[in-house]
Amino acid sequence: MKKYLALLLILWIPFGCETEHKLTFEPLELHGESCKSCPEITINLPHALDDTGVATAINRSLREEVIALLSFSDNKDIGNVDDAMASFTDSYKELKAKFPDEIEWEAKINGEVIYEDANLITIVVNSYTFTGGAHGYGSTSYLNFDKTKGAELENWELFDDPEGFEKFAETKFRVQEKIPQDSNINATGFMFEGDAFHLSNNVGYTNDGVQLIYNQYEVASYADGPIILTLPYSEVNLFLKRKVKS
Template structure:
């Protein structure tokens, strides 16, 4: 009986450990030109890619890694492909980026231009209720300047599926009004002034939350990419909330930091 009881307790401990949502491990990946077979055949663009994948020993990794592959693949391929033809896997997207440059170089071998891809993807926050993955990237494929931006993937650790804003934030409409007041305060725009006064240009002069948002140790950040509310010269804009500020609106527990 004691042996059987010990076995049951051990089994429960193993199951508990396996279901510990904060225990999900991520593995660092790196891609450089030397790792790409196409670069053995012809001149290669400048590539520096670091990203993470969920440890494949975890049953949630299939769902999580598919979302990571799609996000990064679309970021990389968007530099050289139209929006309706984006690639949802990292390796094929990298091949497309390299092939685009090699085609260009084949047509203009005397041109000093080279394509550039810099991408860093990492875990920006993780606990038992939330995993936030951030991506900072820069691409250059010719012209006056390149393009840099950020992206986030916010995952439910239990399912591995990305949260929507509606799942994360209680009463998005009221929160948006609260966020506008914070944005105005942060940027010195009076409450009764046009939101597009100064350097910002909101469509129809109406404040909105960007599609890009994520979390770090300090709290929650909303990211407005270049061109979304201003010119290229204005660059991107961010709206940040501490955990204390965002806490009343969150549908998940505020972490005890």
């Protein structure tokens, strides 16, 4: 019996070490108003349950992300997701009343934890909205959080050497997109402002490395879709404040 207990203890120790730093989440699913003249709104997000500062920061940031995506009213302060969904719905209803042939609007927002270690957690938010026109718009946002400080991190706070990382990322971007290293960054059709490379607005930790996502229209045309650059930790740990074993 003692042998079995010892074996169970040995198996439990690495498992416990692997999971003890994980935050606890539950799925949060929300839908907009259901009616003939209502747009389709579907929201799926992770909701942090832990009684910690970082859990509070995560839930607040996700709420703010949804509000920014759905808010269509400039006349009132929208402080919660329900009001944001109502803003999106009311704007469509008003347009539909004036133009009965208006195509139904749509909003889909999905969030997912894609990286977590003892110090940092990253959540990706993928969204798609259609509010008329030739096509809808899809975007990806990365939200990075310092678990110790209990706060969302700005992109520059991820790096010990932001300038070095940007230079390294440009080199890798040029290789991936087949842009000669000695040519203008826009030589092959990209649209970097000022003809100078810059980091994406969306930088996040993933299991495969640090990832940069340039959303549609950010540096290329809509038809080109999002541009994704993934840099393995073995190559970028030198620049990071929070190193990751590779």
